[in-house]
Amino acid sequence: MKAFFIKYKWIWIGVLAVAAGLTIAFVTGGSLNSAPAPQTATIATTAATTTAPAATKAPAASAAASAAQPSSAAQPTSQAATQPTTRAAAASRQQPVTVKPQATTTAPKPTDAYRTESVPEGKPQPQEPQEQTITPEKHTCTFSVSCVSALAQKDSLPDSVKEVLPDDGVILAPLSLSFNEGESVFDILARVCREQHIHMEYTNTPIYNSAYIEGIGNLYEFDCGAGSGWMYRVNGWFPNYGSSRYAVKDGDVIEWLYTCNLGRDIGGDYGAQTGE
Amino acid sequence: MRDAFSDRHPLVNLVFFAAATGFGMFLMQPVCLAVAAICALLTALFYNGRQTAALLKFILPAAAVIILVNPLFNHRGATVLTYFPWGNPLTLESLLYGIASAVLIATVALWCMSLNRVMTTDKIVFLFGKVAPSLGLLLSMALRFVPCFAAQFRETMAAQRQLSQGTGKSFVGRVKAGVRVFSVMVSRSMENAVDTSDSMKSRGYGLKGRTAFSLFRFYAKDAVLLALMLTEAAALSALLLCGRLPFRYYPSVKGAIGGVWAFVFYGIYAALLLTPLLLNIGEDVKWKRLRSKI
Structure with missing residues (x-):
């Protein structure tokens, strides 16, 4: 047996060489295709998004956030238990590095059961889609879908992504359309995509009581790196809650924008939280 | 089971099934799938005969489930056929991908069925003992x-x-x-x-210095066969890594079906997968010729 291995060692060496070559080719091939490394650790799971920004921005706050995590994991449905996590994340955003865990009591508290932090002054509050009634009253709004930010790194993208990127980055040019009172941004997106024959995929995320847009026009989240995905902007503001909860008003300008870096490249820097 | 392929050295058998299942699991190109499916079916019929039908009774419903389930959860694809009641699209590409993965899984199952027949317990203990x-x-x-x-x-x-x-x-x-x-x-x-x-x-299994008797000997023709199969596998891997056979299902079904390199690839792949059957056919031909001379 031993003699067998020694006698035919070239077989083993050959097999190992082929395996090593394949591994190296696979690894380098994989890294050549992938986009630059993201700045945050993870946006893969929606549940983890609340703590992800804190972990990278402030070491002190990240300790607080991780300390708060077990309690929120134990009772995820209890509002009181979810508060420390969101508070720590919010505090780290406002006062980085120097903030102590005790100081986080001054941070804004969550306003509802869907982990939404308080909405800035003068911006519309989230409207739960379950409570909305669609009335026949007609309004008009402007609607567009764009992925201009993805064009910057077009050369480094795999062919399967290049294929779906329009040359000018405009998937749907600004369109004036009428809608019924009570419709949400998501309702309008779904309707327009069907009418205009644009592909769109979403999943419902009950924890945020909203739809999550995975891809529009076959351009999907994570197609341009781990920090990429679809966000929406209404009248120049990126709402900090999901598109199903944004009740559209007359004259609203709705834009769906593709981000390659958690919104930083399109001016919606909420970290991972508004990746709806 | 005794036949021209099973009688070869266990290492030859192991390398063949590793290559067949390995390439079978990663090649989603339709022609490659067809080649692999036909070769796997022929080999399974050769080694299992009528029992193959019993296995197919399990595999075919499983394949049908895969074909049905993939479009339910996968909505990628440029060609929207219709919409599900909950608003996500049903795309042609997800249907095709479902069919391809169903064929792929059936093929690998058929290979495993032949593997069970060829790689007997004594061979496994000999190889890994x-x-x-x-x-x-x-x-x-x-x-x-x-x-x-x-x-x-x-x-x-x-x-x-x-x-x-x-x-x-x-x-x-x-x-x-x-x-x-x-x-x-x-x-x-x-x-x-x-x-x-x-x-x-x-019995001291696994102890240092313990020897085991086995009937397996590594003959020159085993070395030739092994070298041939490793060369074929290396050539296939090289062609794949050089991108000579690009194929993708999303966002639209695109890739090379024809072309010189594609046909070279199919030829090598079929030669590799048909190794057991070709060996047996060669043996039969030799036997007939020898007998007719008597």
Whole structure:
């Protein structure tokens, strides 16, 4: 047996060489295709998004956030238990590095059961889609879908992504359309995509009581790196809650924008939280 | 099973099945899928005969489930056929991808069926006995477990039926009997496992310096066959890594079906996968020729 291995060692060496070559080719091939490394650790799971920004921005706050995590994991449905996590994340955003865990009591508290932090002054509050009634009253709004930010790194993208990127980055040019009172941004997106024959995929995320847009026009989240995905902007503001909860008003300008870096490249820097 | 391929060195058999299942699992190109499916089916028919039909009875419904389920959860694809009631699109590409993955899984299952016939316990223990004794024993026991369990189950069932006549009539009685036989079988198979490992231990299995007798010898033609298969596998890998056979299903089905390189690839792939059958055909031809000379 031993003699067998020694006698035919070239077989083993050959097999190992082929395996090593394949591994190296696979690894380098994989890294050549992938986009630059993201700045945050993870946006893969929606549940983890609340703590992800804190972990990278402030070491002190990240300790607080991780300390708060077990309690929120134990009772995820209890509002009181979810508060420390969101508070720590919010505090780290406002006062980085120097903030102590005790100081986080001054941070804004969550306003509802869907982990939404308080909405800035003068911006519309989230409207739960379950409570909305669609009335026949007609309004008009402007609607567009764009992925201009993805064009910057077009050369480094795999062919399967290049294929779906329009040359000018405009998937749907600004369109004036009428809608019924009570419709949400998501309702309008779904309707327009069907009418205009644009592909769109979403999943419902009950924890945020909203739809999550995975891809529009076959351009999907994570197609341009781990920090990429679809966000929406209404009248120049990126709402900090999901598109199903944004009740559209007359004259609203709705834009769906593709981000390659958690919104930083399109001016919606909420970290991972508004990746709806 | 004794035939021209099974009689070759176990290493040759192992390399063949590693290559066949390995390429079978990663190649989603339709022509490659077809080549692999046909070769796997022919090989399975050669080694299992009518039993292949019994396996197909399980594989085909599973394949149908995959074809149905993929479009339900996967909505990528440029060609929207229609919409599901909940608003996500049904795309042509997800249907095609579902069909491709169903064929792929059926092919790998067929390969595994032939593998079960060719790679007998003694070959596995021979191959892994020295390098990884516990892995080799575990593999051989695991591969042997299901047929052994089924045979002993029937045995226990017959004995139990003899012991308690009449209880097998009502539904509850039959369930009770079944549960009793199953519990007997659980303890029996655990005992078997302990027995096997104790017995192997007492024989010094896996100890340093222990030799084992085996009938397997590495002949020159084994080396030739092994070198040929490794060359073919390396050529296929090289062609794949150089991007000579690009194919993708999303966002639209695109890729090379024809072309010189594609046909070179199909040829090498078919030659690799048909190795066992070609060996046997060659043996038959030789036998006929020799006999006609007598």
